[in-house]
Amino acid sequence: MNQFKSSFGNLLKASLIVFLLALPALLSAQAYNTKTFEKNIKAFDKRDSIEKVQPGSNLFVGSSSITNWKDVADYFPESYVINRGFGGSKFEDLLYYGDRVIMPYKPAKIFIYEGDNDIAKGIDTETLIKQAAMLRQRIAAVFPKVPVVFISVKPSVARWELKDKYVAFNQALKKYAKKEKLTAFADVWTPMLDANGEVFKDVFLPDNLHMKPNGYQIWQKVLQPFLLKNKK
Numbered sequence: 001m002n003q004f005k006s007s008f009g010n011l012l013k014a015s016l017i018v019f020l021l022a023l024p025a026l027l028s029a030q031a032y033n034t035k036t037f038e039k040n041i042k043a044f045d046k047r048d049s050i051e052k053v054q055p056g057s058n059l060f061v062g063s064s065s066i067t068n069w070k071d072v073a074d075y076f077p078e079s080y081v082i083n084r085g086f087g088g089s090k091f092e093d094l095l096y097y098g099d100r101v102i103m104p105y106k107p108a109k110i111f112i113y114e115g116d117n118d119i120a121k122g123i124d125t126e127t128l129i130k131q132a133a134m135l136r137q138r139i140a141a142v143f144p145k146v147p148v149v150f151i152s153v154k155p156s157v158a159r160w161e162l163k164d165k166y167v168a169f170n171q172a173l174k175k176y177a178k179k180e181k182l183t184a185f186a187d188v189w190t191p192m193l194d195a196n197g198e199v200f201k202d203v204f205l206p207d208n209l210h211m212k213p214n215g216y217q218i219w220q221k222v223l224q225p226f227l228l229k230n231k232k
Contacts, residue, residue, distance in 0.1 A: 037093055040086040041100050048104070055106035057082045058227050062113030063089045065154060068210055075220045079227045082107075090118040091131035098135065103142055109228050110139060111186075113151040115169055119162055125169045129176050136180060147182040149226050151219075152189045155199040157208035188222050 058081045060066050066085025073081040084101040086093070091114045094101070102110060112135070118128055132150065139148055152170040155163065170189055177185035192200055192215070201208075203215035211219075 056108040058109050059107035060111045066113050078229045078231050110148045115153045125172050149184045151186045
């Protein structure tokens, strides 16, 4: 009987992994636009064919706040850091492309920044938390011992009118992360506000959405304790 239970458990686990890895195809079947970021992903493929990524990285993925942090490795000199952000992305995009921007790298820790564009596009918090959970489950199925850090959505001048929605999402994401194993929440929202609760205006580029180096310096202080010190 114990052998049967063990076999059944292994079969169930294997079935879950197969389902999670097949998720991109399921999303595609639901009218996902597979061409939106294909050029970005192929650029990663080309780069990887030239520069081989070693296993064990602190992997950063997500939308343009990650994409534009091109010198992220310089902010964490004691850590092995790689950046695979693609600007304009949402949780659904990272779900679809996870097998190409997360899984191949065999990271030691994964940092995720999504939700910023999602909320701006009108996607509600409940949907986003479900997508975040689905992404976390996919990662756990492939890398059961790899920690994940969800980075909170940042405040910005350009999207300040969405403040309440961003705050609600950040609170829900923090609550979700707290109950999941090997999952953490990094709050970059709070330190980007002044004493009056207003977003700092001098940390943004002219578009008032993307950050200058002094904005990333705030992120550096928040994220430093989360990074693995594994510089080779």
